[in-house]
Amino acid sequence: xxxxxxxxxxxxxxxxxxxxxxxxxxxxxxxxxxxxxxxxxxxxxxxxxxxxxxxxxxxxxxxxxxxxxxxxxxxxxxxxxxxxxxxxxxxxxxxxxxxxxxxxxxxxxxxxxxxxxxxxxxxxxxxxxxxxxxxxxxxxxxxxxxxxxxxxxxxxxxxxxxxxxxxxxxxxxxxxxxxxxxxxxxxxxxxxxxxxxxxxxxxxxxxxxxxxxxxxxxxxxxxxxxxxxxxxxxxxxxxxxxxxxxxxxxxxxxxxxxxxxxxxxxxxxxxxxxxxxxxxxxxxxxxxxxxxxxxxxxxxxxxxxxxxxxxxxxxxxxxxxxxxxxxxxxxxxxxxxxxxxxxxxxxxxxxxxxxxxxxxxxxxxxxxxxxxxxxxxxxxxxxxxxxxxxxxxxxxxxxxxxxxxxxxxxxxxxxxxxxxxxxxxxxxxxxxxxxxxxxxxxxxxxxxxxxxxxxxxxxxxxxxxxxxxxxxxxxxxxxxxxxxxxxxxxxxxxxxxxxxxxxxxxxxxxxxxxxxxxxxxxxxxxxxxxxxxxxxxxxxxxxxxxxxxxxxxxxxxxxxxxxxxxxxxxxxxxxxxxxxxxxxxxxxxxxxxxxxxxxxxxxxxxxxxxxxxxxxxxxxxxxxxxxxxxxxxxxxxxxxxxxxxxxxxxxxxxxxxxxxxxxxxxxxxxxxxxxxxxxxxxxxxxxxxxxxxxxxxxxxxxxxxxxxxxxxxxxxxxxxxxxxxxxxxxxxxxxxxxxxxxxxxxxxxxxxxxxxxxxxxxxxxxxxxxxxxxxxxxxxxxxxxxxxxxxxxxxxxxxxxxxxxxxxxxxxxxxxxxxxxxxxxxxxxxxxxxxxxxxxxxxxxxxxxxxxxxxxxxxxxxxxxxxxxxxxxx
Numbered sequence: 001x002x003x004x005x006x007x008x009x010x011x012x013x014x015x016x017x018x019x020x021x022x023x024x025x026x027x028x029x030x031x032x033x034x035x036x037x038x039x040x041x042x043x044x045x046x047x048x049x050x051x052x053x054x055x056x057x058x059x060x061x062x063x064x065x066x067x068x069x070x071x072x073x074x075x076x077x078x079x080x081x082x083x084x085x086x087x088x089x090x091x092x093x094x095x096x097x098x099x100x101x102x103x104x105x106x107x108x109x110x111x112x113x114x115x116x117x118x119x120x121x122x123x124x125x126x127x128x129x130x131x132x133x134x135x136x137x138x139x140x141x142x143x144x145x146x147x148x149x150x151x152x153x154x155x156x157x158x159x160x161x162x163x164x165x166x167x168x169x170x171x172x173x174x175x176x177x178x179x180x181x182x183x184x185x186x187x188x189x190x191x192x193x194x195x196x197x198x199x200x201x202x203x204x205x206x207x208x209x210x211x212x213x214x215x216x217x218x219x220x221x222x223x224x225x226x227x228x229x230x231x232x233x234x235x236x237x238x239x240x241x242x243x244x245x246x247x248x249x250x251x252x253x254x255x256x257x258x259x260x261x262x263x264x265x266x267x268x269x270x271x272x273x274x275x276x277x278x279x280x281x282x283x284x285x286x287x288x289x290x291x292x293x294x295x296x297x298x299x300x301x302x303x304x305x306x307x308x309x310x311x312x313x314x315x316x317x318x319x320x321x322x323x324x325x326x327x328x329x330x331x332x333x334x335x336x337x338x339x340x341x342x343x344x345x346x347x348x349x350x351x352x353x354x355x356x357x358x359x360x361x362x363x364x365x366x367x368x369x370x371x372x373x374x375x376x377x378x379x380x381x382x383x384x385x386x387x388x389x390x391x392x393x394x395x396x397x398x399x400x401x402x403x404x405x406x407x408x409x410x411x412x413x414x415x416x417x418x419x420x421x422x423x424x425x426x427x428x429x430x431x432x433x434x435x436x437x438x439x440x441x442x443x444x445x446x447x448x449x450x451x452x453x454x455x456x457x458x459x460x461x462x463x464x465x466x467x468x469x470x471x472x473x474x475x476x477x478x479x480x481x482x483x484x485x486x487x488x489x490x491x492x493x494x495x496x497x498x499x500x501x502x503x504x505x506x507x508x509x510x511x512x513x514x515x516x517x518x519x520x521x522x523x524x525x526x527x528x529x530x531x532x533x534x535x536x537x538x539x540x541x542x543x544x545x546x547x548x549x550x551x552x553x554x555x556x557x558x559x560x561x562x563x564x565x566x567x568x569x570x571x572x573x574x575x576x577x578x579x580x581x582x583x584x585x586x587x588x589x590x591x592x593x594x595x596x597x598x599x600x601x602x603x604x605x606x607x608x609x610x611x612x613x614x615x616x617x618x619x620x621x622x623x624x625x626x627x628x629x630x631x632x633x634x635x636x637x638x639x640x641x642x643x644x645x646x647x648x649x650x651x652x653x654x655x656x657x658x659x660x661x662x663x664x665x666x667x668x669x670x671x672x673x674x675x676x677x678x679x680x681x682x683x684x685x686x687x688x689x690x691x692x693x694x695x696x697x698x699x700x701x702x703x704x705x706x707x708x709x710x711x712x713x714x715x716x717x718x719x720x721x722x723x724x725x726x727x728x729x730x731x732x733x734x735x736x737x738x739x740x741x742x743x744x745x746x747x748x749x750x751x752x753x754x755x756x757x758x759x760x761x762x763x764x765x766x767x768x769x770x771x772x773x774x775x776x777x778x779x780x781x782x783x784x785x786x787x788x789x790x791x792x793x794x795x796x797x798x799x800x801x802x803x804x805x806x807x808x809x810x811x812x813x814x815x816x817x818x819x820x821x822x823x824x825x826x827x828x829x830x831x832x833x834x835x836x837x838x839x840x841x842x843x844x845x846x847x848x849x850x851x852x853x854x855x856x857x858x859x860x861x862x863x864x865x866x867x868x869x870x871x872x873x874x
Contacts, residue, residue, distance in 0.1 A: 081402070083395055088402060095403065098364045101765070102407035104758055105360030106452065107414030109353040110445045114419060116346050117440055124264060124334055127199035128296075132334035135166070135293040135317065147290035150277070153191075156293075156317055163298050164313040167193035168277060168291040171267035173536060173697060175727050177244035184536065184729045185227075187245075187273040189291075195256070197296050203228070205239040205254030212253075213278035221250040222274035225258040245273060265292070295331060345748060348825070352507070352755040355500050357448075359759050361456040362493040363766040368400065368460035369490055370773045389465040400457025401450065408449040412442065459489060490770050491806055494763075498810025499817065501756075501763040502847060506818035507825060508749070508756030509839035510832055515749040517831035518742050524671045525574050526611035527734040529704045531712075532573060534730040535719060536697040551690065551698065552626050554726075555603060557718040558702055563711050566703040568606030570687075571695040572598075574673045575734070575741045579685070580693070582657035586642055595641050598675060599655060599686040601693030602633075607670060609701040617649050617668030625689045632664040636672050638684035655686075664688065674741075697729075708733060748828065760850060763810075768854040771803050775862040782865050792863030799862055803855030807848065815840075 037047035088095050126132060137148050148156075153168045169190040176185050192213035195202070203225050212220050221243060223231070232238035242249045259268045277291070295313065317329045535554065551569050558567040572578030579600040604625040607614060615636065624631050632653070639648040652663045664686075672682035690698070700719075704711050712731075719726055775782070782795055822834035832839070 081398055083398070085402065087399060094367050094370075095406070097765075097769075098367050098403050099407045099410055101360040101363045101762060102404065102449070102452065103410030103414055104762070105353075105357035106407060106411035106445060106448055108418070108755065108758070109350070109357050109448060110411055110415040110441060111418040111422075112346065112350045112353045113444050114415060114441045115422075116350065117438075117444075119346065120343065121440070125259075129334065131297040132198070133164075133295045133297070133331040134334050135295050136330050136332070138328050138330065147292050150291045153291050153293055157191075157193075164295045165193060165197050165298070166293060166295050167191050167197040168293045169194055169267065170277060170291045171271070173729075174245050174273060174275070175247070175536065176273060177247065184727045185272045186267070186270040187275055188267055188271040189275050189277040191277045194294070197294060200257055202254035203257050204236050205252070207254055208274075208276050213276045215279060217276065217279040219245070219248055219250040219279065220253045220276065221245060222254040222256050223252060224256050224272045224274070227272040228255045243273075245275065250275070267292075294334060344828075348748065348828070349751050352504055352752055355504050356755050356759050356762065357452065359497045359500055359762045359766070361452050362497045363762055363769070364400075364403065365456040365459045366490050366493050366766055366769055368396075368457065369463060369493075370769070393461045393465050396461040397454070397457045400461070401453045403457075404449040404453025407453075408445055411445055411449065415441075415445070459493075463489065487774075490773075494766055494770050494806045495810040495813065497763040497766050498807055498847070498851075499814030501759040502811055502814035502843065503818040503821055504752065504759045505756040505843045505847065506815075506822055506840065508752035509843050510822055510825065510829055510834065510836060511749040511752045513836060513839050514829040514832045515742060515746055523575065523738060524610075524612050524673050525734065525738075527738050529706070529708055530609065530611075530734040531702045531704065531708050531715070532730075532732060532734055532737065533700050533702075533715070533728055534697045535700060535726045535728055551603070552622070553722045554700065554719055555605065557722060558700070558715060559605075561711055561714045561718060563704050563706045564702055565705050566605050566609040568609040568701050569603040569690060569698050570600060570606050570701070571602070571690070571693050571698050572600040572675075573699050573737065574610065574675075576737050577675055578699075579675070580657065582655040584642060584653050584655060584686070586651070586653045595684065597638055597641075597655075597684040597686050599657075599688060599693070601690040601695065601698075602687045603690050606687075606701065607633075609703045610673065611703070612671050612673055614668045614670050617666070619668060620689055626691065627689065628691050629689055630662050630664050631667045631689065633668040633670050633687040634666055635670045635682065635685045635687075637682050638686055639666075639669050641684045653686075658692075662692075701734075760847070764850050764854045767803055767806065767851060768857065770806075771799060771855055772858040772861075774802065775799060775858045782862050786865060795863040795865075796856070796859040799859035800852065800855045803859075804848070804851065807851040811844065811847065815844075 031051075034044075034047045034051040037050055038044055042050070124132060135148070137152075150168070150170070153166070157166055167190070169188050172187050172189055173184055174187045176183055190208065192208040192210055195207045201207075202222065205222070208220070208222070211217060223243075228234060228238060232241075239252055239254065241252050243252060244250070256271075256274050297313075313331065535551075555567050555569065558564055570578075579598040581596060582599055583596050602620070602625070604620045604622050607619055614633070617633070619633070620629075620631065623629070634642070634648060642648070642653065643651060648666050648669055651666050653666075654661055654663050670685075670687065673685070675683045675685065702711070702715055716728060719728055785795065786792075819835060826834045
C-alpha cells in the first residue's frame, strides 16, 4: 500500500516523464525477475505468471497515475473557471457592457435564425415526411408550375400508379351557421386518402371513407381540434351532431388533430372545417378547378430508393395526363412552402444580423484587450512564479467563455421580444409565419454563444501570452509597453467595426429610400375613399342559379346610396392579386406559341370605381357585363404582347381555358393596373364579362365622395337587403391593401433600419471605449503637456483627431464594400440606384457626426485633467 502511495506521489511530481520511465523500469525488472526464476528451474510460463503477480502493484499504480492526471486536468478547468469568475467580479462595468453587446448581437442573429428554422429548416411533422411529394404540372408554352384540376386527379387515382399513393385537397371558405347566424370559416375539401396518407389519426371519431368521398353521398364533415374545443368543449358526444355548412346539414364524423407547424400547408393550419372533396366539390364547375395533389412513396422502398420510384411515378402520371402532349408533370419533396423571394429576404436579414454580431464581438474583444493591458503586471508575476503560457492562455480564454455563457439568457430574451413584435406585424400573414423559441433555436443560441466567445477571446488570450516577463515586471509597464502592444490591435478592431457598420447602414438607407419610393409611386388606382369587400352566398352552390342576378342587384342598391360615386365587381383584387391564367390564341399567334395572360371577370363600372379610365374604346355596358356577350377589355401589356403595335380594338382572341372556345372581341384597352404590387412588372391581363368567370366570393368595390366610415353601415345594410344568404367578409380600404402589398420591402427596410441603428451604436460605443481607455493610459502624458503650457483645446483636438482618423480609415475601407453589397441588392430596390447620393451622403454625415460626439466626450474629459494632481501620483 505504501509502495502505491509513493508511486502516486511520484506521478504527481513528475507527470508525463514518470509514466514513461516507470513503464520502462517495470518492464525491465519484470523480465529480470522472470529470468532469475527460470534459472532456478521454474518453467517459463510459471516464471512469467509469478513476475506479473510480483509487479502487479506497479501496474495498478500506473493506472492510478492516469486517473489522477485526469482528475488533475478536471481540477485545473474548475480552477480556471473559479479564477475567471473572481476576475470578472472585479470588473462589473466591463462585464455589463460585454454581456449587453453580446446579447444584442447573438439575440438578433438568433431571432433571424428562428424565422429561418420555422420557415425553411423545419420539415413537415408527418411520419416518414421524406417520402411525401407535391405533384404539379406545367404546360409547354407556360413553364410556370400549376396544380392539376380535380378531374385530372380523379383520372390519375382511377388508373392507379404503382409505387405511390395519391391524395388531393382544395382550400375554400364556407359559411357555418350557428345560433341562427352564418359565420364564414376556412375549410379544406379533402379526398378520403389525405389523412391516412399524411399519417394523421382523428382525435375523436373517424376520418372520411370512400363512401363519403363520392358524388351524392350523405353530407359529412370533420372539424379541427381548436373548433372542437371552442364549440363543443372537447366533448366526445359532439360526434354525430349536425352542423350547417353553406346552409346544408352535415353530420360530424371526426376531429382533425391540431396542425400548427410552419411546414404544414397554410390551408391546414387555418381550416376549421374539413369536407369530402368528392361530394362537396364534384359539380361540373368544381371539376375544372385546381386541387393540390400530395403523393407518398410506397413504404416498401427505402429512402435512397425513393428517387427512382418517384421518377417512375412521375413518368406514369405524365403518360396518363388527358393532354399528355402539352403537359409535363413534376414531383417535388413536400417542404416548407417558402418562395425564392422570401428565402433571399431571410438570407439578407441573416447577413445583416451576422454583421451586427461581428461588431459586438469586436467591442467585447476591445474590452478584454483593455483588461489584459491593465493586468500586464499581474500576468508577468504569475509567469515569474512558474505559470506556463498555456495556463495563462487557458485562463484568459475561460473568462471569454464565461461572458458568452452569461450573455446567452440576455440574447434569448432579446430574440423573444423581437419575435413577439414580429408576430404582431401584418407581414406575418404574408409569410404564414409561425415561429417559436424551440429546442433547435435554443441550441443554436447556445452554440453561437460558445462559438463567438471562443472567437473574440482568442485575441486577448494570444496577446496575454506574448509579453516578456521582465518587461511586465518593470515599473510603468502597464502604461507604456502594454499600451503600445495592444494599441494596433484595438485600432484594427475599431476600423473593422466602422467598415461593417457602414455596409449595414448604407443597405438600410437604400431599403428605406426604396420603400418610401414605393409608397409614392402612382398605382393607376386611386386608393383614396375606395372600399373593397367580398360577398359569398352560404347555402346555394354555384350552378344552382345564376349568381350574377344577386350581384347586379347589389350594384344597383350600392349605387343608390347617398355619397357613393361608383361601384363595381371583379374576380380579382388590384395590387393584391387574383385571376386565372390561360394561354391566348389569336389569328396571328399559332397555338403552339400562344402567349399567356391573366383573365378575370368584371362588371360595368369597375374601372370607374378604380378611377382608371380606359385608354382606348369603352367599358362594358350593363347588358354585356350581366349577360354572355363575347366582348373583352385588355390592358396595355396584353395589347402589346398579342398584337404589338397594331390597333387592338375589334380584334378577336380565345382562351385555352375556355372549353367552349368562345372568340372574344376587344372593345377597350385599360391601363396597366398592378396585379400584385407596383414593384412587379404588370402582367398581360384580360377582363371578361362577369358571367364568363365562375367565382363564389367576388370582390365588390365602392367609391365614396366622403369618408368611408359614413357609408359603411349603409353598404352592409343594402347587401343584406338584397339576399339574406350573403355573407360579407374581408372588408378593407384600398389604402390598406396598397400598404400591405409592400410587406417584403417594409420587412427589409425595418430589419435593416434596426440593424443599422444597432451597428452604428455598437461601433460608436467601441470607439468611445477605445478613446476613453487611451485617455486613461496617457493621463500622465496629458498632465505633463498641460503643465508645460498646452491648452485644453489642443488636447481635445489631439484626442478627436485620433478618433476621427480611425473612423476615416474604416469609412475608406467600408465604402467600396458597401457599394459592392448595394450593387448585389439592386434587384431588391425600386426607384433607387445602389450609388444613391442622398443615401450615401446621409449615412456618411450620420457616421461622422455621431463619431465626432463619441470622440469629443473623452477628449473633453482629458482637457479637464488637473496636472498638479497627475504629477503627484506615483
